[in-house]
Amino acid sequence: MTHHDEEAAVRPSTLAWVRRHLEAGERIVGAEALRGGITADVRRLTIGTPGGGTRSLVLRSFVDPFYLRHAEDSLNREAGALTLLPGTGVPAPRLKAVDQTAAYCEYPSLLMTHLPGRTVLDDEGVEARVPLLTRRLVAIHEVRPAERPRNYVALTTADTVVVPKGADAATWAAATDVIRRPPPPREGRFLHRDFQPGNVLFDVPPSGPADARITGVVDWAAASWGPADLDVAHCSVNLALLHGPAWGLRFPAAYEEAGGVLAPDADERLYWLVRDALASSEEVRVVAQTWRDAGRTELTTRAVEERLDAYVTALMDAPR
Template sequence: MNPSYKASLPDQVLKWVLRSIDACTAIRSVERLYGGTSSLVYHISLENGQGVQSFVLRLFNNQEWLHKEPDLALHEAESLDWASWHGLPAPEMVAFDETGRECGWPAVLMTKLKGSVVLSPQQEESWLNELAEILVHIHAVNADNFPWTYFSYNDPDDWELPNWSRFPKRWGIAIDYVKSSRPESRTCFIHRDYHPANVLWTQNTITGVVDWVNACRGPAGIDIGHCRVNLAQLLGVKAADAFLTAYQTHAGSAFHYDPYWDFVSLIDFLSGPPKVFSGWKALGVSGLTDQLMAERLDDYMAHLVGQIS
């Protein structure tokens, strides 16, 4: 064991990693990665006669999530394979422990991509344009035979008007709109959690997209809507609109915009009073407050309602 470890993992996990790659390889370092909120993620460096290799290990330790979706490790492994087979900038799957028999928790071991997350871009317009262009490439992938299908995280019957909002009646309009009939849409491969904290950059160019555990067959609009509501909170409504415009430019006639998916994505955030996403804080974002998040969600909702009124 190398004393340069920055984080510790149980011996059984480290032994599984070595067996999965090369038992003759030495572990150089283990470092906890922050930014995600639903699992434990580590950067593991291995060294052999050919040099140093970097991998990412995800341990699914969230019992509530596992109870709802016990196949999380299998799902991410299949998603990574699907993305790689179709030439998307995703990590390559190395090994997975579906049930946790080897690691104690279900686990996925994958290659580590180059790049870092950028959440405060110096050139916002080009940054948004790149975010949109990569998402268009993801949605160009056919997913007819992919085993997982999109479903809504929340039950419409459970939605209530937010007591923190400045415009509760307008939220009522938004909720009623989503409760109306779901529009028909083209089905494609979707990431299902596409937002800036899951995108890696090197010198103003995207080098990878990570966190594919929720990928599935579904409507492109839900990916766009999820990214837009994240952008609205992180940077404001103008950034969310600029992203949509860029996506429409790159997708052309292959995409038909329907605000329904923006409303679905927005209302998914109504599980409680708005808070600054802890992943943003872990990745160095400062200056945001819970109050600002509530104001920006209100502003974004009012903007969307204005489009259908």
């Protein structure tokens, strides 16, 4: 077996499990670590076929002790979503196998098909990608599962918010007060729950970013049932941190222009937007490092904190 990266080594018990789910005559000939994940290790496995060709599968394993605690729930959610999505028009991987409790693998793991395309995090072309993101998110929210997934989980509380250095204390106190209220009544939708540019694959042709198209949506480990506003809020804050606060502020309106439906009341919308923005305050360092590893070297922790502060301030200052 050829390893293209030292980090791509897969434990023997996990390899044996993968082999049991290959077609007759196939073999594992390579493994490569895929960058960008935070909660799990993700590797692309190259599979040799009997005719001399190759195909790829993706192995997702929970190895970090912090995330390992939630592995069974996350893998159940992802397996459920990948089983549901074929035939819906949402381009997602196909489920091959799942071992939620590490009964056969070294760690809880999921095996799925590999999708073409790549993540695109550059500022160039963002104006063309945002409408694609909104249309894809509307399509996700239109999925009507026969059996609803579990309700969404919102881990952030008023007591866990991390106020960025130099931020206006009164503004952040007011924002924190917003999420002290109970969640507004909402109509549930099928949610990705981590829909953002890092989990969307694009094909960008030589003609340029304006002709990009979405080839896949990955990382369904938090798939849930809840308000569409929550997915929109999550993508909004990620756009704000990646490309500047103005892009985060534009996203909800762009989602509605694409046919999506958000909470009718401005205060209800603010609740979800602020909740996800404040949730990001707890992950700035990790998220910034992930984006730098992906090539956005200018996105230091401090730069991302400043963008988050500007975005939260803009949300709180917006007329309602």
